[in-house]
Amino acid sequence: MLVERWRPKRSHELAGLDSVVHDAMRWLSGWKRGCSALLLYGPPGCGKTVLARVMATDTSRDMISINEADDIRAIIGATTQTSLVPKQRLVLVNDVDAMIIEDKSIVSELISAISRSRWPIILTAIDPWDPAMKPLRQHCVMLEVRPIATSMIARRLKEVASAEKIAASPQLLQAAAATAAGDMRAGLNYLELLAAGADGAELSALDKARNPFELLSTLFKGTSMAVARHALDEADMDIDGIFSWIDANILNEWQEPNQAAAAFELLSRADFMRRQNSDIAKAILSEFALLKGKGGWTRYNIPEKQTMLRAFRNMTAENDATTARLAPLLHCSKAKIRSEYIPYGLHKVAKAV
Amino acid sequence: MADEQLSAASIWTEKYRPLEWDQIVGQKPVVERLRAFVAAGRLPHLLFAGPPGCGKSTAALVLAHKLFGQHWRANFLETNASDERGIATIRVKIKDFARTRAVAGPFKLIFLDEADALTAEAQAALRRIMETYASSCRFCLSVNYSNRIIPAIQSRCATLRFRALTTNDIAARLTSIAQHEGLDITEAGLNAICEQAEGDMRKAINILQAAASVSKSVTDSAVYAVAAAARPEEIRNMLEAALAGKLHEARKLLLELLLGRGMSGEDIIRSINREAWTLDVSDKVRARILSLTGEYGWRVDAGGEPSIQISALLAQLALLE
Numbered sequence: 200m201l202v203e204r205w206r207p208k209r210s211h212e213l214a215g216l217d218s219v220v221h222d223a224m225r226w227l228s229g230w231k232r233g234c235s236a237l238l239l240y241g242p243p244g245c246g247k248t249v250l251a252r253v254m255a256t257d258t259s260r261d262m263i264s265i266n267e268a269d270d271i272r273a274i275i276g277a278t279t280q281t282s283l284v285p286k287q288r289l290v291l292v293n294d295v296d297a298m299i300i301e302d303k304s305i306v307s308e309l310i311s312a313i314s315r316s317r318w319p320i321i322l323t324a325i326d327p328w329d330p331a332m333k334p335l336r337q338h339c340v341m342l343e344v345r346p347i348a349t350s351m352i353a354r355r356l357k358e359v360a361s362a363e364k365i366a367a368s369p370q371l372l373q374a375a376a377a378t379a380a381g382d383m384r385a386g387l388n389y390l391e392l393l394a395a396g397a398d399g400a401e402l403s404a405l406d407k408a409r410n411p412f413e414l415l416s417t418l419f420k421g422t423s424m425a426v427a428r429h430a431l432d433e434a435d436m437d438i439d440g441i442f443s444w445i446d447a448n449i450l451n452e453w454q455e456p457n458q459a460a461a462a463f464e465l466l467s468r469a470d471f472m473r474r475q476n477s478d479i480a481k482a483i484l485s486e487f488a489l490l491k492g493k494g495g496w497t498r499y500n501i502p503e504k505q506t507m508l509r510a511f512r513n514m515t516a517e518n519d520a521t522t523a524r525l526a527p528l529l530h531c532s533k534a535k536i537r538s539e540y541i542p543y544g545l546h547k548v549a550k551a552v
Numbered sequence: 553m554a555d556e557q558l559s560a561a562s563i564w565t566e567k568y569r570p571l572e573w574d575q576i577v578g579q580k581p582v583v584e585r586l587r588a589f590v591a592a593g594r595l596p597h598l599l600f601a602g603p604p605g606c607g608k609s610t611a612a613l614v615l616a617h618k619l620f621g622q623h624w625r626a627n628f629l630e631t632n633a634s635d636e637r638g639i640a641t642i643r644v645k646i647k648d649f650a651r652t653r654a655v656a657g658p659f660k661l662i663f664l665d666e667a668d669a670l671t672a673e674a675q676a677a678l679r680r681i682m683e684t685y686a687s688s689c690r691f692c693l694s695v696n697y698s699n700r701i702i703p704a705i706q707s708r709c710a711t712l713r714f715r716a717l718t719t720n721d722i723a724a725r726l727t728s729i730a731q732h733e734g735l736d737i738t739e740a741g742l743n744a745i746c747e748q749a750e751g752d753m754r755k756a757i758n759i760l761q762a763a764a765s766v767s768k769s770v771t772d773s774a775v776y777a778v779a780a781a782a783r784p785e786e787i788r789n790m791l792e793a794a795l796a797g798k799l800h801e802a803r804k805l806l807l808e809l810l811l812g813r814g815m816s817g818e819d820i821i822r823s824i825n826r827e828a829w830t831l832d833v834s835d836k837v838r839a840r841i842l843s844l845t846g847e848y849g850w851r852v853d854a855g856g857e858p859s860i861q862i863s864a865l866l867a868q869l870a871l872l873e
Contacts, residue, residue, distance in 0.1 A: 446860050450799055459799055460867040467848070467864035470856050519814075521558070528560035530569075530609045531754075532632040532666055537814045539754055540563070542782035543762035549558050 201387045201394075205359050210253050215351045216246055219344055220253075226340050227254055227289075227319060236313045236320040238295075238336065240327040241344035244382030247323040250344065251291045254321070260287040263318075266294070271308050288318040296324040299331050303519065306335050313338045346381025355383065356390050365394040371402075378402055411436060411444045415499050418445070418484070419452045419492035427488040431481045438477045442470060445484070447502040452492045462490055521546050564761045565754050568729050569610055571617065576607050577753075578721040582712045586611060590618045595659070597682065597691045599706065601698040602714025605752030608694040611714070612663040615692070623655040629662045634669035639677040650685045660689045667693040668700035675702045682708060716751030719743075725753065726760055735764050740772035748779045784813060787823045791831060791841075794866040795873065802866045810859055817858025821849035824865075837872050844868050 207213050210220050226237050239247040255262040265271065271292070292298075298305050313320055327336065353376035360367050367375075371393060379386035389402060417430040434441060449462045469483035522536045525546060529536065540546055560566040570576050573583050582600075589595045600608040609630075616628040629649040636642050646662060654660045662685075670678060682691050682705070691709070695701055698711055723742050730737045741763075749756035762778045763770045790805035809815045815823075828841045848865035852858055 442857065442860065446857075446863065449863075450803065456797055456799070456867070456870045460864075460871050463860075463864035463867040466860055467851060467856065470860045471851055471854065474855050522814075524558050525560065526632065526635060527630070528558065529563065529566055530613065530630060530665075532634040534634055534814070534816055534819075535604075535754075538816070538819050539758060542784070543758045543778065544765070545563055545758060545761060548562050548761070548765070549560055 201359060201363070201391050202384050205355075205387060207249055207253060208256055210257050213246060213250065213253060214355065215347060216250060216344070219342060220250065222342055223250060223254055224257070226342075227258060230319040232317060233314060234319070236309075236322055236339045238322045238324060238327055238339035238341050239344055240324045240341065242325060242346050242381060244379070244384035244386075245344045245346050246383060247344050248291070248293060251289070251321045251323070255289040255291075258287070258289075260289040260318075263288055263290045265290065265292045271298075271305055271312070290316065290318050290320045292320065292322045294324065295322045295335070296326050296329055296332060299329065299335075303331050304523065306331065309335055310338050347383050349376050349379075349381070352376040352379050352381075352383055352386040356386055359387065359390060360393075363394065365390065367393045371399055374399055374402060411440070411501075412499050414441070415444060415448055415452075416492075416497065418487045419448075419490070419497070420494075421488035424485040424488045428481065428485040431484055438473055438480060441484070442466070442473065443502040444499075445487075448497075448499045451499055452497050453490070458490065462487070465490070521549075525549055564729060564733075565757045568725075568732075568757065570607075570614060573614060573618070576610060576614065577725060578717040579607050579611065579714050582611065582714055585710075585712060586615055587618075590615070593658070595619070595661075595690045596710040597686075597708050598693070599698055599701060599709035599711040600692065600694040600714060601696070601711060603696060603716045603751060605749070605754035605756075606714045606717055607753065608714055609663070609665060612661075612665075612692050612694065616661055616663075619661065620655075620657055623657070626655040627657060627660045629660065630665065631663070632665045634666040639670065639674040639681075643677070643681055646681055646685065646689075650689050654688065661692060662689050663692045663694070665694045668695040668697065672702055675705055679704045679708070717753055718751070719746045722746050722749060722751070722753060722756045726756060729757065729760065730770070733764060734768065735760075736769040738769075738771050741770040741775050744772040744775035748775065783823065783827070784809060784815070786813070787820065787827050788831075790866070791824065791827060791869065794869040795831075795833070795837075797870045799867060799870055802870075803863055806862055806866065807859065817852040817856075817862065818849075820858065820862060821845060821852055825849070833873070840872055841869060 210224070213220055223237060223239070239250060241247055252262060254260075292309070295305075295309070309322070322335075322339065324332070327341065353373050356372045356376055357369070359365075360372060367390070372390070375389035375393060376386055379389060392401065411434075414430055414434045414436070418427050421427040421430070431441065436444075445466055449466065450459060453459045453462050465483065465486055469480045472483060473480040522533045522541070525536050525540070526533045528549070529540070531539075536546070573587055576583055600611065602608055612630070613628075616624045620627040629645065631642060631645055633642065636645075642664070649662065650660065664678075667675075667678075679702070693701065693705070693709065698706060698713075701709075723746055726737070726742060726745060729735075737760075745756050745759050745763075748759055759775060759778055759782075760770065762782070763774045766778070767774060786805045786809050790802050790809070793799075793802035793805065806820070809820055810817075824845050825842065828838055828845065831838065831841070833841070844865055848856075848861050848868075851861045
């Protein structure tokens with residue numbers, strides 16, 4: 200893989216990241232046991248993980264890389280144990296924001312790991328501003344890694360293309376860099392496609408497949424079931440993603456009650472099939488073509504669930520923490536705490552006497 | 553907040569949770585079987601089936617106490633299938649727990665609550681876990697309906713059927729708690745709680761405690777006030793918005809219930825069912841609402857995505873009247 204082969208090994212290869220590298224290295228050289236962790240944040244493919252790896256290489260440290268929430272406990276062991284090997288280490292916890300969405304208890308485990316660790320810990324995150332991460336941020340030096348400039352990606356792609364003897368016109372490389380939108384990994388993957396014979400049309404089709412707005416408009420305003428089916432098959436989105444986008448936008452397309460009810464009924468039937476057989480679910484979804492969406496352009500919105508979940512997370516954070524701690528004490532599930540205790544205000548009774 | 557101590561001792565469902573077989577009400581046959589197992593020192597895998605709040609978890613806890621005495625904590629693992637992130641985390645928990653030998657006994661006991669939350673695939677994995685650890689552990693699964701458990705697991709378990717508690721069972725328990733807590737509860741207040749609780753002891757005791765926190769004298773109107781306050785008003789607002797054809801607004805309230813309040817699809821369907829009786833609509837419309845709620849509730853039950861299925865229900869309601 201080009202992404203693997205052309206991953207920068209040393210800090211001087213990190214074009215455009217000079218000031219970030221400088222700040223990160225200063226943190227590392229000043230690190231002592233008990234110091235804050237380093238939190239690198241920025242969009243995918245901007246170089247967070249690469250930067251951490253390079254820091255390890257430049258300072259001759261071993262890198263311990265953690266990707267799974269379940270391994271957090273393991274690092275607490277790894278970072279507090281005295282190792283027999285005298286070699287220095289650097290611990291990297293990837294995509295910590297995604298882990299926390301799944302399991303909030305990781306926050307306190309990480310904080311305890313940070314304060315006890317023998318080795319410096321680097322965390323990466325795409326969005327570090329989630330309220331659930333607030334306590335963790337207090338134990339971190341925050342460092343933003345910005346999207347990589349298109350010109351920088353284009354230069355890198357040219358460099359790699361000529362070294363790898365990939366025949367691609369400058370225009371095509373430029374297009375690939377632009378489509379990558381600040382994501383070096385995506386840029387190199389596009390180059391890999393170009394090397395495999397892809398052309399400009401294919402790159403733009405890829406871009407389109409990633410675009411849920413295109414999918415919705417083809418599906419809702421489609422001319423035939425076959426066209427709708429094709430769009431569903433080509434969409435670069437898993438079946439759950441497709442459902443949540445449709446769910447969020449039916450009312451934008453169909454305001455008339457009979458049409459809205461028909462559209463939701465269709466989605467309901469398809470939803471019912473999706474766990475059993477996603478092919479049949481897609482076939483049912485193709486029927487949206489028969490409902491004939493409104494003429495002209497429709498403003499679609501991203502699934503409310505994603506945005507609302509964020510807004511509510513703040514609101515419910517306190518209750519969530521209480522819920523998680525009460526569930527084992529009351530021998531029942533968190534859902535039961537929410538439906539059977541909190542409505543009666545009984546969670547307040549549980550505060551210590 | 554994070555450093556604050558929580559204690560469940562002041563929550564009455566915990567404070568008055570039975571510790572002895574005799575204190576478990578309304579489940580005589582089940583208790584007899586369990587007592588016999590303990591007396592014989594032998595225990596098969598168990599499947600507890602029964603409605604919410606009828607004593608399944610309590611029976612498992614008493615069982616652990618009786619089997620292991622003072623060592624019950626070391627030998628008893630309680631885990632809730634609806635809280636775990638899939639069978640993989642459950643497997644890790646069980647593995648960690650089963651790795652050490654039972655303290656002062658031949659086996660350990662693993663209580664897997666709300667096991668019907670597991671998918672068929674997860675249950676297949678659970679079956680293998682049960683096989684792996686059968687020599688050192690006994691499993692006790694609790695479900696609302698045993699048909700949600702795959703035959704391969706059912707055949708490995710002794711099924712014990714718990715029944716919904718009768719009004720008498722619940723009233724007797726409430727009376728004794730009221731006495732302990734120095735409450736003054738009227739006959740009508742008692743009946744009102746039993747009516748709201750629908751055979752669920754947990755709910756009955758929670759309503760009693762919530763009412764008692766307002767006033768030491770518990771009357772029927774106090775009970776109804778507490779029960780009404782506990783019901784999210786978004787449910788009613790959502791139904792009224794849908795019936796008035798305001799689907800955007802209805803859907804917003806639905807997402808608030810699902811995401812903001814963390815209600816499950818089943819919870820919302822149940823609440824709609826209850827709320828439908830108090831809506832200001834003709835009986836003809838009410839009948840349609842209830843039958844539609846049944847239809848989409850079934851789809852939610854069968855694994856449909858709650859926001860989609862309940863949106864579809866709301867869109868149907870917008871067509872009524």
